[in-house]
Amino acid sequence: MTTTNLPDPSHDPDWESPAAVTLGKKVIETDPARGYIRASFFAGDNFVNRGGRIYGGFLSAMLDGLCGHAVRLTHDAPGTPQVTLELKTSFVGRADKGTLIGEGFVRHRGRSIAFAEAELRNEQGDLVARGSATFKIGK
Template sequence: MEREEPFWDFVAGRTQAPPAARTLGWHLEEVDPAAGTIRVAFEAAPEFRNPMGNIQGGFLAAMLDDTLGPALVATLEPTQFAPTLELKVSFLRPARPGRLVGTGRVVHRGGTIAFLEGDLRDPEGKVVATATATARIVRTA
């Protein structure tokens, strides 16, 4: 898909990834704007570990936010953006440094509010965290 918008420019490699995405090791694997779904891979760096050696929950929450948000942003018009209003994360099992895969989907999208959900899985496919989010759709221009 060749669209010229900030999200699509980044996906197409025409612009650099945002700093937060670079920090998280964000890599798009699949996006379907018509379905409002996305799959993103992250590289959980050893620097993200807590004292127990697991990935600190704030990084997992950031990964989920950077999965669910783009699932919605991929469906928006060029003059729209969708900041997260609320993010609820459930941590199910420890995550170790390495590759994690986030999947997200738009559950419902109204005129100015959208509801999102997704999960984050380890290399064995086990769910390490789930999230739901509410986002507000706003015009940027």
């Protein structure tokens, strides 16, 4: 086994996971004091289901990423571990290929548990999906 002394990229506040990169995530705005993020995602041809709409699993992943990023913004120490314990997704509108704009908010934050919510809208501002998540913070 080879080890290196390279820094862990997750300690960089601007670092995005490979999953977020795959989803085409681009951060637009953050407010750590509020636990808030606004970001865009790009859903191309490889994101659609048989009906030609964005596959729900991709929308859920985007919502999970927004909720998780919002929680990550509230950590005192960069690189604090967190994991999603529960994710609920409600599909409320038509999700076509293209750019989606999402917002994530921390609704409550304790020492070891956080609750967050997120929404995704199409470029016209129509609500496409809404999610809520519970996170375990720390080891």
